[in-house]
Amino acid sequence: MATRQIQSAQYASDDDALMHRVAARDGEAFRELASLHAARPHRIAWRMLGDAAEAEDVAQEAMLRLWRDAGTWRPGGPGVAAWLTRVATNLCLDRLRRGRRMSGEEVPERADDAPLADAVIEQGQDRSAVIAALDCLPERQRAAVVLTYYEELSNAQAALVLEMNIKAFESLLLRARRALKDMLVENSHG
Amino acid sequence: MADAIDPALARKLDAFTVPALPADFADRLVSAALAAPAGSDIPPGAPLPGLRRQPPRRWLRGGLTGLGVIAVGMISISAAAMGFLGEPIRHAVSSAPVIGAVVERVIPKARHLHKKPLEAHVAPPMPSKPEVQALAQPAEEAQSAQWPRQRLTPLERRARLREIMADPAKRSAWIEAHPIRAQRLLRRAELRRQRIEADGIVQSRLGPEMGPRVPLRILPPAERRARLERFRELRRQRLDMCMQRQQNFEPGSLPPEAQP
Numbered sequence: 001m002a003t004r005q006i007q008s009a010q011y012a013s014d015d016d017a018l019m020h021r022v023a024a025r026d027g028e029a030f031r032e033l034a035s036l037h038a039a040r041p042h043r044i045a046w047r048m049l050g051d052a053a054e055a056e057d058v059a060q061e062a063m064l065r066l067w068r069d070a071g072t073w074r075p076g077g078p079g080v081a082a083w084l085t086r087v088a089t090n091l092c093l094d095r096l097r098r099g100r101r102m103s104g105e106e107v108p109e110r111a112d113d114a115p116l117a118d119a120v121i122e123q124g125q126d127r128s129a130v131i132a133a134l135d136c137l138p139e140r141q142r143a144a145v146v147l148t149y150y151e152e153l154s155n156a157q158a159a160l161v162l163e164m165n166i167k168a169f170e171s172l173l174l175r176a177r178r179a180l181k182d183m184l185v186e187n188s189h190g
Numbered sequence: 191m192a193d194a195i196d197p198a199l200a201r202k203l204d205a206f207t208v209p210a211l212p213a214d215f216a217d218r219l220v221s222a223a224l225a226a227p228a229g230s231d232i233p234p235g236a237p238l239p240g241l242r243r244q245p246p247r248r249w250l251r252g253g254l255t256g257l258g259v260i261a262v263g264m265i266s267i268s269a270a271a272m273g274f275l276g277e278p279i280r281h282a283v284s285s286a287p288v289i290g291a292v293v294e295r296v297i298p299k300a301r302h303l304h305k306k307p308l309e310a311h312v313a314p315p316m317p318s319k320p321e322v323q324a325l326a327q328p329a330e331e332a333q334s335a336q337w338p339r340q341r342l343t344p345l346e347r348r349a350r351l352r353e354i355m356a357d358p359a360k361r362s363a364w365i366e367a368h369p370i371r372a373q374r375l376l377r378r379a380e381l382r383r384q385r386i387e388a389d390g391i392v393q394s395r396l397g398p399e400m401g402p403r404v405p406l407r408i409l410p411p412a413e414r415r416a417r418l419e420r421f422r423e424l425r426r427q428r429l430d431m432c433m434q435r436q437q438n439f440e441p442g443s444l445p446p447e448a449q450p
Contacts, residue, residue, distance in 0.1 A: 126205035
């Protein structure tokens with residue numbers, strides 16, 4: 001735990017240095033920030049929206065907001081990753097609420113190098129089932145699962161991102177997990 | 191950290207993998223960021239259409255100019271024919287080959303319109319303002335100094351009047367100070383009394399023997415006393431009747447067929 005805290009402090013100081021350069025409109029620094037952190041908003045958006053093109057849009061919009069607001073960046077904060085997590089989550093929630101799903105294309109399957117075809121099919125089916133189950137959840141429950149399970153945020157951090165009380169967030173997460181278990185585990189056995 | 195999750199559910203959720211970002215994502219991002227003007231929220235795109243309206247076409251502009259010229263010409267000819275522009279111009283218009291005939295037909299008496307110069311109409315001088323004469327102060331106004339006017343609601347005014355009327359000294363002083371209002375009030379009370387008597391609808395609770403119901407305070411003292419005596423007598427009779435009825439309903443007094 002101590003090692004992780006030291007690492008995150010190091011990342012934060014690196015972020016501050018990069019953001020200082022980005023505020024001076026340094027394209028290379030922004031490219032470095034993108035290579036370090038753009039994957040997280042992309043992952044969050046992919047899992048919340050279930051759409052490749054929209055996920056890329058959200059990641060790009062979050063990074064461009066970072067570029068735009070670099071002048072107001074305050075060093076010593078939680079870091080760029082936390083900022084992007086919050087922005088990407090809010091962008092996804094906005095899109096889900098508006099129902100403006102801009103892309104109508106099918107969810108692309110991940111190219112897998114596994115040699116066995118039946119394993120590929122089984123994995124693809126599981127993946128589609130998870131996407132469908134997440135799609136059935138209300139947007140905030142979906143965000144709670146994505147943030148805590150996939151992005152490995154603590155309940156307190158995820159509650160902060162969603163601007164919720166910790167107790168309310170735990171209740172939300174419990175309901176989300178119960179619903180997912182009903183859909184994915186118990187129904188699949190039956 | 192997050193609480194422990196069901197292992198079976200975790201295995202299922204792990205199947206949801208996400209493809210990596212495209213390789214050129216960072217390049218596109220940096221070029222988009224550098225292309226956007228500083229501090230702008232709008233991504234670069236097609237320029238907005240101009241807000242200025244298109245100028246009217248040449249034939250439309252020519253048509254409008256021609257119509258304007260014709261309208262101004264007609265108004266000028268009419269004004270000249272009516273003599274508004276002076277007698278020489280009116281003559282010139284009337285003697286014109288075509289227009290003159292038309293003008294003569296439309297406005298036949300045009301030439302006589304201003305034949306005789308109008309006499310200057312000079313308004314007679316305004317009489318000087320009459321001096322304001324101070325009116326004699328009405329007696330009621332003068333005497334109402336001891337009864338200053340107050341802004342009262344109707345209920346308050348009525349209560350105040352009742353209070354004044356209850357005190358004989360105040361009442362006489364008030365009647366002296368307000369003779370017109372006092373007369374009006376008395377006349378109104380008299381009218382009300384006559385109306386009540388004429389209608390005869392509102393009866394006393396003691397029956398028609400009491401006559402129409404009127405306020406005692408408006409009756410003369412002798413009649414008021416007589417009325418009170420009559421009221422007492424009627425009440426006594428009614429009490430006796432009640433007592434009689436009570437005695438008749440005692441069990442011993444009932445007829446044998448009505449007893450249980």
